Amino acid sequence: MTQKIQVISCPNCSSKLIKRAGIKRRKIQDSQRYFCNDCHKTFTLESTKNKTYQITTILKTISLYNLGHSQSQVQKLLKINPKPSQKTISNWINEFKTITTFNRLRKEAKSQFSSENIIEQYEFLHNNLSYKYQIHNFKLNHLTKDDEKLSRIKDYLERIQTKQFSHHIFKPNYEIENKSDRASQTSFKTLKISILTKNNLANKLTGLALNLAKTNKDRHQSIQDFFIINDSTTIAAEIPIYLTHDDLLYFNSHGFLLNPNNFSTPITGHIDILQIRNNLIHILDYKPEANKTNPMHQLTVYALALASKTKLPLTLFKCAWFDDKNYYEFFPLHVVMNRKVYK
Numbered sequence: 284m285t286q287k288i289q290v291i292s293c294p295n296c297s298s299k300l301i302k303r304a305g306i307k308r309r310k311i312q313d314s315q316r317y318f319c320n321d322c323h324k325t326f327t328l329e330s331t332k333n334k335t336y337q338i339t340t341i342l343k344t345i346s347l348y349n350l351g352h353s354q355s356q357v358q359k360l361l362k363i364n365p366k367p368s369q370k371t372i373s374n375w376i377n378e379f380k381t382i383t384t385f386n387r388l389r390k391e392a393k394s395q396f397s398s399e400n401i402i403e404q405y406e407f408l409h410n411n412l413s414y415k416y417q418i419h420n421f422k423l424n425h426l427t428k429d430d431e432k433l434s435r436i437k438d439y440l441e442r443i444q445t446k447q448f449s450h451h452i453f454k455p456n457y458e459i460e461n462k463s464d465r466a467s468q469t470s471f472k473t474l475k476i477s478i479l480t481k482n483n484l485a486n487k488l489t490g491l492a493l494n495l496a497k498t499n500k501d502r503h504q505s506i507q508d509f510f511i512i513n514d515s516t517t518i519a520a521e522i523p524i525y526l527t528h529d530d531l532l533y534f535n536s537h538g539f540l541l542n543p544n545n546f547s548t549p550i551t552g553h554i555d556i557l558q559i560r561n562n563l564i565h566i567l568d569y570k571p572e573a574n575k576t577n578p579m580h581q582l583t584v585y586a587l588a589l590a591s592k593t594k595l596p597l598t599l600f601k602c603a604w605f606d607d608k609n610y611y612e613f614f615p616l617h618v619v620m621n622r623k624v625y626k
Contacts, residue, residue: 405443489569492510
């Protein structure tokens with residue numbers, strides 16, 4: 284007997300307000316896809332099979348555990364009934380540990396930081412918008428220790444929450460008076476470069492994190508929160524940066540293809556996610572439908588600004604934009620400097 288759509292519940296929010304949404308093609312067997320009108324998620328009946336708890340509960344459990352709470356503490360913190368057993372919690376942690384890779388650093392992190400202070404969060408009002416700046420204290424120390432160059436990134440990130448940081452640059456009146464640009468609005472001459480297309484852990488983390496976003500507006504925040512808690516390389520999220528006229532003059536004088544007169548400065552912006560991987564600094568920007576956009580100018584400005592403020596060579600930076608299916612990566616140095624000149 285065919286199951287009627289009225290008795291199907293959304294695995295994400297339990298709503299029954301769903302409709303058919305096409306067929307999911309598979310090598311072995313095709314599956315009917317459904318769309319939830321409440322949380323706007325799609326799913327198949329296979330995704331609900333043998334799942335007693337919603338995926339949001341599973342992901343919140345993993346995040347609480349990676350923040351340093353014990354399994355018994357996680358059990359108490361979950362505001363659901365019935366609560367999952369410790370065995371169930373352990374199974375969830377093991378099931379997702381290849382994606383939520385902070386798991387392997389958790390023991391060492393817990394010995395140094397409590398669950399309350401492992402991540403610091405600050406709310407900034409920039410350009411009349413609220414931004415939640417976050418830094419992961421353990422990963423910041425762990426990934427920059429014994430490296431003089433990378434420690435400059437740590438110094439910059441820690442300075443942001445102090446009075447030494449130039450927060451006044453991000454005020455609307457300052458931008459109007461100085462005719463400033465946003466990094467996302469800049470456009471300038473670039474060299475032709477190769478952009479690497481690949482799939483990596485960021486796509487899998489994003490796919491999980493999107494389950495925690497109740498609306499499209501929440502997607503960026505859900506992804507940033509999930510990355511900084513559960514990824515082993517993300518050191519900060521929503522990082523404010525700015526590029527001044529003097530910065531551009533410096534780059535111009537060192538052979539970069541940047542004409543200071545083509546910009547309204549200071550140029551401001553916020554980096555979605557900052558990682559340290561393989562001794563390189565990775566600047567990541569989440570873009571829904573990443574395959575339909577190219578924020579190369581924006582990301583290059585982010586890299587130039589961070590390189591300038593930390594006095595680090597641009598060779599240490601990589602930039603990427605991504606969603607749950609696509610990941611596009613490039614070296615910002617190749618955008619603004621001829622390789623022959625650099626050599």
